[in-house]
Amino acid sequence: TSAQIGVTGLAVMGRNLARNFARNGFSVAVHNRTAAKTRALVEEFGHEGTFVAAESAEEFVAALERPRRLVVMVKAGEPTDAVIREFAPLLEPGDMIIDGGNAHFADTRRREKELREQGIHFVGTGVSGGEEGALNGPSIMPGGSVESYATLGPMLEKISAKAADGTPCVTHCGPDGAGHFVKMVHNGIEYADMQLIAEAYHLLREVAGYSPAEIADIFRTWNRGRLDSYLIEITAEVLSHVDAATGKPFVDVVQDRAEQKGTGRWTVQIALDLGVPVSGIAEAVFARSLSGHTALREASRDLAGPTAQPLGEAEKAAFADQVEQALYASKIVSYTQGFHEIQAGSEEYGWDIDLGAVAAIWRGGCIIRAAFLDRIRAAYDARADLPSLLSDKGFAEEIATAQDDWRAVLVAATQQGVPTPGFSAALAYYDALRAERLPAALTQGQRDFFGAHTYRRTDREGSFHTLWGGDRSEVEA
Numbered sequence: 001t002s003a004q005i006g007v008t009g010l011a012v013m014g015r016n017l018a019r020n021f022a023r024n025g026f027s028v029a030v031h032n033r034t035a036a037k038t039r040a041l042v043e044e045f046g047h048e049g050t051f052v053a054a055e056s057a058e059e060f061v062a063a064l065e066r067p068r069r070l071v072v073m074v075k076a077g078e079p080t081d082a083v084i085r086e087f088a089p090l091l092e093p094g095d096m097i098i099d100g101g102n103a104h105f106a107d108t109r110r111r112e113k114e115l116r117e118q119g120i121h122f123v124g125t126g127v128s129g130g131e132e133g134a135l136n137g138p139s140i141m142p143g144g145s146v147e148s149y150a151t152l153g154p155m156l157e158k159i160s161a162k163a164a165d166g167t168p169c170v171t172h173c174g175p176d177g178a179g180h181f182v183k184m185v186h187n188g189i190e191y192a193d194m195q196l197i198a199e200a201y202h203l204l205r206e207v208a209g210y211s212p213a214e215i216a217d218i219f220r221t222w223n224r225g226r227l228d229s230y231l232i233e234i235t236a237e238v239l240s241h242v243d244a245a246t247g248k249p250f251v252d253v254v255q256d257r258a259e260q261k262g263t264g265r266w267t268v269q270i271a272l273d274l275g276v277p278v279s280g281i282a283e284a285v286f287a288r289s290l291s292g293h294t295a296l297r298e299a300s301r302d303l304a305g306p307t308a309q310p311l312g313e314a315e316k317a318a319f320a321d322q323v324e325q326a327l328y329a330s331k332i333v334s335y336t337q338g339f340h341e342i343q344a345g346s347e348e349y350g351w352d353i354d355l356g357a358v359a360a361i362w363r364g365g366c367i368i369r370a371a372f373l374d375r376i377r378a379a380y381d382a383r384a385d386l387p388s389l390l391s392d393k394g395f396a397e398e399i400a401t402a403q404d405d406w407r408a409v410l411v412a413a414t415q416q417g418v419p420t421p422g423f424s425a426a427l428a429y430y431d432a433l434r435a436e437r438l439p440a441a442l443t444q445g446q447r448d449f450f451g452a453h454t455y456r457r458t459d460r461e462g463s464f465h466t467l468w469g470g471d472r473s474e475v476e477a
């Protein structure tokens with residue numbers, strides 16, 4: 001038998017992706033460095049479809065129909081290079097290596113270029129949705145050549161998640177590293193979404209005094225409205241879960257130190273390089289880092305804070321409604337920032353990424369799937385060259401409605417000493433963008449004072465410098 005597609009790397013993700021292909025009627029060659037995993041997969045799930053087990057790289061390559069389509073699902077980084085070194089010499093021009101790991105897009109660009117010289121298509125592909133998504137339908141973000149997508153696209157469409165309107169959650173993002181870049185920003189937005197939800201919980205708990213179970217109910221209510229999303233849904237599940245050992249709310253027995261694997265951090269690092277303000281994502285990454293600084297937190301425990309003034313019964317429900325407004329407004333801002341980064345990456349690398357299509361493929365399968373993404377897609381459909389999501393009339397109107405509550409929530413948070421880095425960064429970004437004048441003028445003055453860095457005037461063309469150390473007259477630079 002010759003297999004239509006091959007999967008090498010059979011840990012949770014690769015195994016489930018291979019099963020997904022098989023369940024959709026494709027014959028799948030499977031391979032893993034440690035062959036026992038290959039055998040285990042076929043023994044356990046062989047009945048789900050047509051699997052061809054390969055013990056060696058040569059056997060694996062020989063099992064694939066041409067042009068070969070070889071999906072690599074190994075640990076991102078050096079293992080991906082090791083697998084490429086092993087397989088590339090066995091391949092022929094026209095064959096495709098699809099890297100479904102969480103690679104850094106710069107690595108994908110390098111690998112794509114190297115393999116292109118051998119005539120091999122390297123398709124860096126973002127896959128979101130965790131193990132469950134890999135098995136039942138992930139959101140898929142392929143990069144690579146248009147040529148490779150012609151045959152690969154229909155296969156990926158079959159195994160992908162489907163949005164509520166039936167559209168497959170996969171699109172060709174653009175050449176070389178575009179897919180992994182989009183996946184990186186997806187994860188950055190995921191960090192921001194999670195942080196905003198965590199802040200909403202913290203406010204409802206500390207300011208309003210609701211219990212975790214009550215907050216779960218509030219989130220369930222929100223999930224029936226415009227905040228309808230996978231993350232809100234699972235948050236309600238986590239909050240209503242009770243620890244069997246202690247009978248306490250689960251959220252109270254988990255250590256409050258959030259970990260990270262790095263894609264959120266990359267989103268911020270690249271944003272710094274591109275000069276794109278993604279303050280919401282950055283705060284989300286920093287919030288996780290701060291939570292892990294146990295000694296620093298211990299040493300800071302006695303620092304002064306305000307005296308808590310718990311809300312009365314009547315005020316609690318009204319406050320919860322305000323938090324919903326603040327969360328929604330902050331969410332609009334974090335997506336605005338994330339899409340700005342994709343737009344900037346697309347311009348920098350000449351990818352020509354369709355932002356509306358990206359919003360559309362995140363509607364199903366992935367961690368940030370949400371009703372909200374339909375709105376983003378509609379905004380870009382209405383105007384492909386939208387300068388920013390905040391320029392969309394619908395979003396601008398919603399924020400206009402939300403802003404008084406958003407500000408009130410932050411006043412309460414500040415007065416009660418509850419940290420809201422995500423909500424606050426989002427509002428600062430919003431207010432900075434709307435400002436008629438920013439204090440950047442003063443910053444330019446300071447720079448000119450100490451470093452003769454020059455400045456531009458509001459009333460004339462050209463660059464100028466003031467002779468600060470002399471008679472303070474102005475010279476044209």
Ligand code: NBP
Pocket residue numbers: 008009010011012013014032033034037073074075076078079082083100101102103127128129130131
């Ligand atoms: P891991 O990231 O834990 O990788 C384990 C796999 O890599 C095993 O098959 C292992 O083979 C193989 N491998 C390693 Br490690 N070094 C190798 C080498 N030098 N040569 C060949 N194979 C090597 O697996 P995962 O959690 O399934 O994730 C796979 C990819 O998918 C990663 O890039 C991950 O970032 C990405 N991803 C994961 C998720 C998720 O929710 N877990 C979601 C989206 C994307 P062995 O069996 O012989 O050790």
